[in-house]
Amino acid sequence: MIRSLYVRITITFLIIVLVSMGIAFFMANLLFQRDMKGKFGGSMEHTIDRIEQLYTGSAPRSLPVFLEQVANLQGLTLVAVGRNGMLISVGLNRDSLVNHLTRETLTSVFAGQTVQVAIGEEGEDKPSKPPAIGRTVRFGNMDWALFVTPDRAMEVRSFQRNTFTILTTVLVVGGILILVAARYLVKPLKMMTAATTRIAKGDFDVQLPLQRGDELGELADSINRMAVGLSQLEMMRQDFVSNVSHEIQSPLTSIGGFAEALRSEQLTEAERGRYVGIIKQESSRLSRLSENLLKLASLDSQQHPYAPAPYRLDRQLRDTVLSCEPHWVAKQQTVELFLEETIITADEDQLSQVWINLLTNSMKFTPEGGHISFHLTEHEGFAIVRIADSGSGIPPEDRERVFERFYKSDASRDRTLGGSGLGLSIVHKIVGIHGGTIEIEEGEGEGAVFIVRLPVAL
Numbered sequence: 430m431i432r433s434l435y436v437r438i439t440i441t442f443l444i445i446v447l448v449s450m451g452i453a454f455f456m457a458n459l460l461f462q463r464d465m466k467g468k469f470g471g472s473m474e475h476t477i478d479r480i481e482q483l484y485t486g487s488a489p490r491s492l493p494v495f496l497e498q499v500a501n502l503q504g505l506t507l508v509a510v511g512r513n514g515m516l517i518s519v520g521l522n523r524d525s526l527v528n529h530l531t532r533e534t535l536t537s538v539f540a541g542q543t544v545q546v547a548i549g550e551e552g553e554d555k556p557s558k559p560p561a562i563g564r565t566v567r568f569g570n571m572d573w574a575l576f577v578t579p580d581r582a583m584e585v586r587s588f589q590r591n592t593f594t595i596l597t598t599v600l601v602v603g604g605i606l607i608l609v610a611a612r613y614l615v616k617p618l619k620m621m622t623a624a625t626t627r628i629a630k631g632d633f634d635v636q637l638p639l640q641r642g643d644e645l646g647e648l649a650d651s652i653n654r655m656a657v658g659l660s661q662l663e664m665m666r667q668d669f670v671s672n673v674s675h676e677i678q679s680p681l682t683s684i685g686g687f688a689e690a691l692r693s694e695q696l697t698e699a700e701r702g703r704y705v706g707i708i709k710q711e712s713s714r715l716s717r718l719s720e721n722l723l724k725l726a727s728l729d730s731q732q733h734p735y736a737p738a739p740y741r742l743d744r745q746l747r748d749t750v751l752s753c754e755p756h757w758v759a760k761q762q763t764v765e766l767f768l769e770e771t772i773i774t775a776d777e778d779q780l781s782q783v784w785i786n787l788l789t790n791s792m793k794f795t796p797e798g799g800h801i802s803f804h805l806t807e808h809e810g811f812a813i814v815r816i817a818d819s820g821s822g823i824p825p826e827d828r829e830r831v832f833e834r835f836y837k838s839d840a841s842r843d844r845t846l847g848g849s850g851l852g853l854s855i856v857h858k859i860v861g862i863h864g865g866t867i868e869i870e871e872g873e874g875e876g877a878v879f880i881v882r883l884p885v886a887l
Contacts, residue, residue, distance in 0.1 A: 438611040446603055450596045457592050473562035473577050481566040492568055493517050508576040521580045526561050538563045538574040617645050624652055633660035680711035728858045740777050742812055743768035743805055749784040757792050763800040771805055771812050773885050779859045786852040787816050787879055794820035814881040823877045828869045832857040
């Protein structure tokens with residue numbers, strides 16, 4: 430139970446309130462004691478005058494009874510010492526006051542002086558009670574040294590009782606309010622916990638309300654966006670598995686079928702050679718698929734070897750075209766190069782894969798007798814490579830998706846040409862690793878135009 434956030438918030442609040450109440454009560458009592466010390470000092474002389482006038486006007490029969498009644502009514506401690514040594518003391522602090530009276534003090538008072546007598550507990554450095562005021566008064570036919578000090582016990586008790594009542598009320602009301610407030614705070618957290626539990630189980634159809642503008646609202650928005658992102662990733666994963674299964678199943682079916690056909694003794698040598706060629710072709714297709722999948726996995730893991738160094742990009746493009754010369758010559762295609770001398774800092778091996786994939790893609794979808802062109806320029810710190818062909822082109826609705834893994838445009842790509850749909854995904858990944866971009870522009874007439882922008886210096 431104590432592990433519940435609701436209980437922890439409530440207990441933490443109550444502990445804070447209790448500590449704050451204790452400090453507040455101590456400080457309030459301290460300030461009250463200080464204020465009370467200076468409150469009565471200036472008025473005690475007037476109090477003595479009033480007591481003397483009251484005695485003269487009322488002429489009581491018993492002075493001790495009179496002083497006790499005055500002390501009770503006014504909340505005072507009174508000590509009267511006659512010239513004959515008679516002592517009358519009334520009030521809560523009478524013993525302390527009597528103990529602090531000295532012969533010198535009495536002599537000064539009977540000499541007509543007004544004196545102050547410090548009152549405190551034994552051993553105190555500073556008196557904790559207001560001083561007593563002493564002066565000579567006349568009660569009847571005798572002079573008396575009358576000492577007066579306020580008796581604050583009732584006021585202190587009243588103050589402490591009222592303060593305690595106020596603080597207790599604050600505690601009770603605050604405790605009730607924190608129970609409600611904590612539930613209000615914990616409720617969205619419980620909803621988020623339930624949502625993340627559903628997400629953990631694979632249910633990404635989660636949508637938390639976004640009525641709050643505080644940190645909890647931001648957290649709910651983050652969970653919603655995470656659910657959408659995970660849902661998209663799950664769809665991509667399912668598509669990926671489906672596409673991989675399809676790409677693998679197709680050549681395996683062909684290999685199995687033609688391998689079974691080879692067992693027939695009625696095949697001619699020409700048919701047997703053709704079947705063996707098909708099996709070899711499909712095996713190569715599987716090998717390329719496996720190689721591309723491993724390369725993509727390596728690039729995604731960010732552990733693929735990456736060794737940038739300065740080199741001539743124009744020379745690399747020229748060497749790539751020359752290495753593929755037998756292929757484009759066989760299709761009677763023309764490859765034109767318009768290259769400016771450009772030095773970039775990049776991983777030469779990775780970018781070589783980019784140019785080979787793009788050139789192979791152009792040769793594959795460019796008919797016999799078509800042409801392919803490479804343009805290399807440098808502008809505002811970027812090397813810009815433009816690869817254009819006179820092939821079938823890419824429809825506008827497919828240009829946003831051609832870099833997705835296994836995506837093929839049925840309208841413009843002939844599936845009989847082979848390929849797994851991973852080449853452009855590898856190109857996009859490598860260009861992104863180098864901080865560049867790749868995009869597709871509409872060619873003049875027919876054909877596709879790929880534009881690669883790479884920073885000259887990393």
